[in-house]
Amino acid sequence: MLDYIARRGLFTLLLLALVSVVSFVIIQLPPGDYLSTYIMALQEQGEDVSEAQIETLRAHYGLGLPIYVQYFKWMWGVVRGNFGVSFEWNAPVAALIGERLALTLTIAVVTMVFTYLLAIPIGIYSATHQYSVGDYTFTTVGFIGLATPNFLLALILMFLFFKYLGLSVGGLFSPEYLGEPWSIGKVFDLIRHLPIPIIVVGTAGTAAIVRIMRGSLLDELRRQYVITARAKGLKERALLFKYPVRVAVNPIVSTIGWALPSTISGATITAIVLSLPTAGPLLLRSLRSQDMYLAASIVMILSAMTILGTFVSDLLLAWVDPRIRFERSRA
Amino acid sequence: MSGTAAAVSTAEVRDERYYLASQWQLAWRKFRSHRLAIAGGWVLAAFYLLAVFADFIAPYDVNVRSSFIYMPPQRVRVLADGRLRAPFVYATTSEVDLHSFARTYTEDESVRYPVRLLARGYEYRLLGLIPARIHLFGVAEPATLFLFGTDNLGRDFFSRVMLAARVSLSIGLVGVALSFVLGVLLGGVSGYYGGTVDLFVQRLIEFLLSIPKIPLWMALAAALPVDWPVVKVYFGITIILSVIGWTGLARVVRGKLLQLREEDYSTAAVVAGAGDWQIILRHLLPGFMSYLIVTLTLAIPQMVLAETALSFLGIGLKPPAVSWGVLLQDAQNVRTVALYPWLLLPGVFIIITVMAFNFLGDGARDAADPYR
Numbered sequence: 154m155l156d157y158i159a160r161r162g163l164f165t166l167l168l169l170a171l172v173s174v175v176s177f178v179i180i181q182l183p184p185g186d187y188l189s190t191y192i193m194a195l196q197e198q199g200e201d202v203s204e205a206q207i208e209t210l211r212a213h214y215g216l217g218l219p220i221y222v223q224y225f226k227w228m229w230g231v232v233r234g235n236f237g238v239s240f241e242w243n244a245p246v247a248a249l250i251g252e253r254l255a256l257t258l259t260i261a262v263v264t265m266v267f268t269y270l271l272a273i274p275i276g277i278y279s280a281t282h283q284y285s286v287g288d289y290t291f292t293t294v295g296f297i298g299l300a301t302p303n304f305l306l307a308l309i310l311m312f313l314f315f316k317y318l319g320l321s322v323g324g325l326f327s328p329e330y331l332g333e334p335w336s337i338g339k340v341f342d343l344i345r346h347l348p349i350p351i352i353v354v355g356t357a358g359t360a361a362i363v364r365i366m367r368g369s370l371l372d373e374l375r376r377q378y379v380i381t382a383r384a385k386g387l388k389e390r391a392l393l394f395k396y397p398v399r400v401a402v403n404p405i406v407s408t409i410g411w412a413l414p415s416t417i418s419g420a421t422i423t424a425i426v427l428s429l430p431t432a433g434p435l436l437l438r439s440l441r442s443q444d445m446y447l448a449a450s451i452v453m454i455l456s457a458m459t460i461l462g463t464f465v466s467d468l469l470l471a472w473v474d475p476r477i478r479f480e481r482s483r484a
Numbered sequence: 485m486s487g488t489a490a491a492v493s494t495a496e497v498r499d500e501r502y503y504l505a506s507q508w509q510l511a512w513r514k515f516r517s518h519r520l521a522i523a524g525g526w527v528l529a530a531f532y533l534l535a536v537f538a539d540f541i542a543p544y545d546v547n548v549r550s551s552f553i554y555m556p557p558q559r560v561r562v563l564a565d566g567r568l569r570a571p572f573v574y575a576t577t578s579e580v581d582l583h584s585f586a587r588t589y590t591e592d593e594s595v596r597y598p599v600r601l602l603a604r605g606y607e608y609r610l611l612g613l614i615p616a617r618i619h620l621f622g623v624a625e626p627a628t629l630f631l632f633g634t635d636n637l638g639r640d641f642f643s644r645v646m647l648a649a650r651v652s653l654s655i656g657l658v659g660v661a662l663s664f665v666l667g668v669l670l671g672g673v674s675g676y677y678g679g680t681v682d683l684f685v686q687r688l689i690e691f692l693l694s695i696p697k698i699p700l701w702m703a704l705a706a707a708l709p710v711d712w713p714v715v716k717v718y719f720g721i722t723i724i725l726s727v728i729g730w731t732g733l734a735r736v737v738r739g740k741l742l743q744l745r746e747e748d749y750s751t752a753a754v755v756a757g758a759g760d761w762q763i764i765l766r767h768l769l770p771g772f773m774s775y776l777i778v779t780l781t782l783a784i785p786q787m788v789l790a791e792t793a794l795s796f797l798g799i800g801l802k803p804p805a806v807s808w809g810v811l812l813q814d815a816q817n818v819r820t821v822a823l824y825p826w827l828l829l830p831g832v833f834i835i836i837t838v839m840a841f842n843f844l845g846d847g848a849r850d851a852a853d854p855y856r
Contacts, residue, residue, distance in 0.1 A: 168691055175700070182707035300838035302789045304796055305831045311818040312825065411693055418698035422793055426816070436699060437797055440706035452703050456695040463694045 157471055165464040169457055173231065176453035177224050180445045231453075237446030241439065246450045250432060254454055256325060257424070257431040261416045263347060264355045268412070272359045273405070276366025277398060280374065292367075295360035303419045307353045307426040322349050325429050350427060354419045358412060362405055369404055373397035407470060410463035417455055511774060511851040521847020524840035531837060535649040539608040542643030543622045543629055546806055548606070550628070550638035552578055554824050555589055557633040557641075560599055572596040575627040597627035633826040635814055644806055645830055651807035653837065655722055655791045656784040662726035663787075664780060667733025672764050674734065675741030682738070689731045697728055701790060706799045714805040721800050725790050729783065736779045740772035774852035781845035785838040792834055808834050 192207065218226075230237065236246035279288045301309075314320045325346045330339045373379070374397055382392050424433030432451050439447040515521060534541060555578070560571050574591040581588065603622030610616045623629045632641035674685035701724060708720045744750060745768065753763045769776075794800030795809025796816075803810060808830040814820070815827040 164687070167687075168694065171691055172695060179703045179707070182704075296839055296842065297835065300785070300835045300842060301831075302793055302834065302838075304793060305812070305828075305834065308812075308815060308818070308821065308828065308831070312821045312828070315818050316822050316825075414694055414696045417696040421696065421698050421702075422797070425797060436702060437799070440702060440799060443706075448703055448706075452699045455699050459696055460694050 154471070158468060161464060161467050165460060168460045172453055172456040172460065173228055174224070175456075176449040177227060179449040179452060180227075181220075183443045183445060231450075236450040239439070239444050239447040241442050241444040241447070246447050249447065250435065250451060250454065253430060253432045253435055254451075254458070256429070257417065257420055257433070257455070258458060260347070260350050260354065260420050260424075260429070260431065261413065264351045264358075264420070265412055265416055267351055268355045268358045268362060268416075269405075271355075272362035273366055273402065275359075276363045277370060277393070279363065279367040280370035280401075281393065283371065288367075291363060295363050298356040298360035299364075301356070303353055303357065303423045304426045306356060307349075307423050310349060310353065311427070322427070324427070325350070325431075350420070350423060350429060353423045353427070354416060357419065358416060365405055366401060370397055370401040373401045406473075409470070410466040413462040413466070414459040417459055421455070507774075515847050515851035518847035518850055520843040521850075524843030524847070527836065527840040528844065531649060531833075531840070532653060534646060535653045536611070538646040538650055540610060540616070540618070541620045542640070542646045543603075543605055543619050544640035544643045545606040546639065546644050546647045547804060548639065550634065550640075552576070552589070552628060552630065552634050552638045553587060554636060555587075555628075555630055555634040555638070556824075557826050558628065558630045560629075560631070564596060569596070571599040573599060573623055573627050573629055595627075597623045599623055599629065632829050633824070635827070641811075641826060641829065644811060645808070645833060648806040648808050648811050648830060649833065651718065651801065651805065652788060652792065652809070652834070655718070655725075655807070656787040656841075658719075659722045659725045659729065659787040659791075660780050660784050662722060663730040663733055663783060664776075666726060666730035668737055668769070668776075670730065671734030671737030672741060672761075675738035676745055676760065676764055676768075678742070685734070685738070689734060692728055692731050697790075698793065700728060701725065701794060702797065702799055705794050714801070717801055717805070721791060721794065725787055729787065729790070732783060733776070733779055736772070736775055740775060741768055744768045744771050774848075778845060778849045778852050781841060781848050785841040785845075788834065788837060788841075 192210075227237065234247055236250075238244070239246050239249055242249055275291055279291050282288050298306075311322055314322045325343055326339065327342050327346075330342050333339060376397070379392065379397060382396065383389070387395075420431065421433035421436065423429070424431040425437050428434060432455060436448060436451045439445075439451070555576065558573055558576070560573055562568055562571055564572070573596075574593050575595060575597060576589050576591055579588050579590070580586070599621055600623065601621050602618050604617050605619040605622050607615060607617050621629070630640050630642065632645060635641055635644070670685050670688075674682045704724045705721060708717055708724075712720065741764070750763060750767060753767050758767070791800055791807065792809035792812070795802075795807050796812045798813060801807050801810050803813075811830040812828075815831075821827055
């Protein structure tokens with residue numbers, strides 16, 4: 154087990170390093186260097202930029218130095234929590250994204266919990282009541298849910314709420330709590346606003362898991378051990394949950410690690426449509442204005458979160474299921 | 485007597501046909517019994533035909549503006565004075581309320597304008613080659629025929645949705661073709677050689693699977709220069725989508741190769757002196773082609789969705805290019821949508837397309853394993 158943890162840990166570190174390289178490439182992608190964009194932005198605001206100032210900035214970002222030196226200079230800052238400066242907001246990146254990332258993660262995690270709590274029972278029901286009205290209903294809804302892109306679902310929900318209930322949904326807080334420090338009231342306000350984002354982000358994932366659960370449970374139910382157990386007089390309920398469900402749930406459990414990246418992906422684009430105060434809208438805005446330190450930091454931290462999430466889920470899985478421990482340490 | 489004999493012999497013939505059928509014939513049989521997959525196939529065939537002949541079907545030029553701003557979808561009527569008639573429309577006049585600036589459209593019911601099949605309209609090139617002016621349908625001036633209404637510049641939304649199908653439907657195919665090359669190349673190397681190369685490719689795949697795709701796509705797409713022409717952006721986006729999206733294919737290729745390279749016929753090929761790529765492409769690949777087709781079919785809708793999402797956000801394709809995602813940009817504001825709900829129609833097309841591909845893929849997956 155220790156050997157496995159060490160191996161996964163090392164690999165996770167490697168992945169994190171790779172993510173940082175990719176993020177650094179993203180910073181370098183737009184034409185022209187960051188500084189000239191920054192200086193132009195300053196001049197547009199009517200600020201005079203002196204030669205001395207330019208030189209200081211140049212030295213600070215290590216521009217003109219070889220590219221790998223620039224990378225390590227940036228990384229050295231990142232490790233100490235300094236992600237660079239957003240010129241659009243004229244503030245350190247870390248200060249801008251802290252709370253937004255926390256909210257993104259909250260939405261993603263709550264969505265995933267709901268997804269599994271909802272999808273697995275539905276999958277079991279659909280499989281045990283194959284071709285019933287309920288099964289057909291869930292299957293149809295699932296197919297539509299799987300085919301509807303997040304942002305479109307968000308738009309449709311917003312449209313329906315606005316048109317028929319006169320409500321404008323969106324955001325995560327009521328106006329009176331905007332910009333307020335955290336309090337019990339604000340937390341409850343957040344909980345009241347969560348359902349719509351959760352529905353939008355979770356639908357596709359739920360549909361996918363229902364389908365997998367239904368399929369694999371149906372395969373299991375045809376096995377001979379089920380017939381044997383039934384013939385020996387085991388109660389249908391006990392039989393179902395004791396063996397086939399536990400086997401059928403395996404493919405879902407073993408891909409939990411990949412569910413987080415896709416949930417975060419979905420949350421990013423949903424947040425833009427629903428204008429949630431999370432990382433998504435800020436990322437889009439920073440990309441549009443080529444505020445690259447901000448954009449790259451968001452991409453990097455979102456990716457780092459999912460990589461760490463995958464790591465944690467790998468460890469949990471190995472702890473729960475010894476087969477995975479063996480299989481993956483061989484690979 | 486003779487009746488039973490005939491029945492037996494037809495059963496025998498059927499049996500014989502079953503045993504002599506090739507794998508592809510068996511797969512086709514199984515596929516045909518999957519009704520949703522067949523339906524999905526027909527829908528897609530219709531959509532791709534629509535896309536190919538989009539400018540023949542579209543009655544108006546996508547970029548020509550009119551004075552009919554945000555006009556609701558027009559009704560084609562068949563009843564007049566209580567009698568059934570050939571399809572026709574009424575001419576429409578618009579009025580602007582000077583107070584609220586709201587436009588109201590009223591139909592002038594005095595003159596009927598028949599909807600004419602194969603009417604003359606704007607000039608285009610059929611299949612990109614043959615200059616033509618004939619369109620599937622149209623009406624004479626001053627009547628208009630806006631089946632899906634018009635947008636904020638008074639452009640015919642139906643024509644725009646039709647033309648947009650070209651980009652939206654083709655980007656999936658082009659993207660998947662690119663992913664296919666990458667997937668077979670990297671998955672092939674990884675599965676066939678194994679060892680260090682395999683380890684490296686596997687880690688690369690795990691890396692791509694463990695980071696959220698949309699933020700990365702967004703960052704890469706936003707870096708495409710703004711002054712690029714439409715075609716270049718189109719290929720840029722496609723490349724970005726497939727550079728990150730090849731992993732699923734590579735996993736299938738690798739898994740199957742690992743299994744098949746141990747088979748006797750692959751050893752025989754090695755002994756006979758065949759080169760590595762010849763063995764992979766000629767001897768091993770056909771063995772799991774059906775699985776590849778399934779994976780490809782299920783990968784196409786993902787590409788379609790990704791392009792739509794990027795274009796919707798304004799960092800994919802941009803106007804004057806039209807794709808379903810670009811058209812949905814106009815629907816970003818919920819108040820606009822509440823007033824002009826037909827702006828959501830491209831979304832319906834996206835959902836139908838993706839569902840059809842999913843059904844097709846499901847059917848193909850069942851058919852890929854005809855012996856089960």
